[in-house]
Amino acid sequence: MKLSTKKLISTAFVPGAVLAATLVMSGARSAGAQTLLLRYTFDESDSGSAEAADSGAPPAAAGVFVGASRIGNTPGGHSKGAVDFMGAVSPDNLKYVHGGDAAKLDGLETFTLTAWINAQDTPSGNRRILAKQGAGSFPGFSWNVNDPAEGGRSASNFGLRLFVGGEKGFQHDLSGPRVTIDADKKWVFIAVTYDGRLETDNVLYYSGSVTEVVTNQVATSINAGKTTETEARFTVSHTDAAITANTALQGWMDDVRVYSGVLNAAQLEAVRLENLPPSAPPKAISILNPKRSGTTVTFEFQSEAGRNHQVEFKASLGDPTWQALTTLTGTGANLLVTDNNAASATRFYRIATR
Numbered sequence: 001m002k003l004s005t006k007k008l009i010s011t012a013f014v015p016g017a018v019l020a021a022t023l024v025m026s027g028a029r030s031a032g033a034q035t036l037l038l039r040y041t042f043d044e045s046d047s048g049s050a051e052a053a054d055s056g057a058p059p060a061a062a063g064v065f066v067g068a069s070r071i072g073n074t075p076g077g078h079s080k081g082a083v084d085f086m087g088a089v090s091p092d093n094l095k096y097v098h099g100g101d102a103a104k105l106d107g108l109e110t111f112t113l114t115a116w117i118n119a120q121d122t123p124s125g126n127r128r129i130l131a132k133q134g135a136g137s138f139p140g141f142s143w144n145v146n147d148p149a150e151g152g153r154s155a156s157n158f159g160l161r162l163f164v165g166g167e168k169g170f171q172h173d174l175s176g177p178r179v180t181i182d183a184d185k186k187w188v189f190i191a192v193t194y195d196g197r198l199e200t201d202n203v204l205y206y207s208g209s210v211t212e213v214v215t216n217q218v219a220t221s222i223n224a225g226k227t228t229e230t231e232a233r234f235t236v237s238h239t240d241a242a243i244t245a246n247t248a249l250q251g252w253m254d255d256v257r258v259y260s261g262v263l264n265a266a267q268l269e270a271v272r273l274e275n276l277p278p279s280a281p282p283k284a285i286s287i288l289n290p291k292r293s294g295t296t297v298t299f300e301f302q303s304e305a306g307r308n309h310q311v312e313f314k315a316s317l318g319d320p321t322w323q324a325l326t327t328l329t330g331t332g333a334n335l336l337v338t339d340n341n342a343a344s345a346t347r348f349y350r351i352a353t354r
């Protein structure tokens with residue numbers, strides 16, 4: 001998983017000429033001990049039911065479409081295709097995608113499930129998001145829609161729930177575990193993490209959207225330990241634990257993932273951002289009208305609306321660190337910077353735009 005950030009730095013020697021304008025790219029963020037086991041982007045096409053490639057850890061478990069199809073409506077309009085479970089097929093419950101009995105998804109002590117969902121109708125009953133759970137003693141895991149924290153269930157107000165069949169038995173968190181999702185004909189990013197090494201507060205629910213960062217909504221408890229090996233298939237919008245039940249989500253889903261390990265909020269935010277159009281890079285900045293009077297230095301620069309400009313300084317380019325002077329909110333107009341403590345004979349300034 002990569003998280004790229006960009007900042008543009010303009011450096012000026014005051015008083016005098018602009019020395020440099022440098023584009024600095026910071027590098028990848030490691031997911032640490034987490035491993036992406038399975039991922040379907042559904043980007044093979046914007047329609048049709050060709051298999052979904054699995055870009056998770058090998059061996060690949062391609063997603064076979066059963067009754068489901070693709071749609072060209074995706075989070076932020078960024079990726080090519082999403083999976084559509086609204087199609088008119090009979091019987092109604094046969095609308096899902098499965099990856100077979102992928103052994104890499106069995107016996108997980110810790111895991112993280114993520115998905116984008118877009119509800120086209122009220123997600124009623126025990127509709128499934130992602131599952132790999134068998135019947136009987138319910139080995140494996142199932143991530144379901146559920147009642148919301150408050151009020152009646154609707155596409156704009158529903159909850160989520162996790163069921164785990166593990167070495168300590170079949171456990172689940174309480175109905176309506178205080179998660180509230182509004183995916184009423186809009187794309188919402190959802191995630192749940194499970195830590196089977198712990199007994200309490202070990203299930204965390206997260207949500208975000210096209211415009212909202214990922215936040216943790218609630219922690220619940222499931223004391224089930226490591227998931228039990230099962231022959232059940234990995235399923236999107238279905239479960240092998242109730243193979244004749246109608247468990248198709250009334251809507252669309254995109255970029256579904258299973259990780260081993262527990263992703264934190266920052267890592268989940270990086271997952272969310274991978275499905276959104278990258279924001280435009282900051283514009284280059286020139287430092288204007290530099291002046292010095294005694295120990296006071298002033299200069300201006302053309303700011304950029306919607307960005308923050310952090311002004312930093314050094315007495316010598318050989319100094320190990322830049323020191324923060326002030327941070328200004330961009331307006332699009334020229335902004336004035338005043339440094340009242342420029343005591344050294346020479347002082348260098350730069351502006352980092354984020």
Ligand SMILES: [Ca+2]
Nearest residue numbers: 041079081254
């Ligand atoms: Ca997609």
Ligand SMILES: [Ca+2]
Nearest residue numbers: 101106230231
């Ligand atoms: Ca198996």
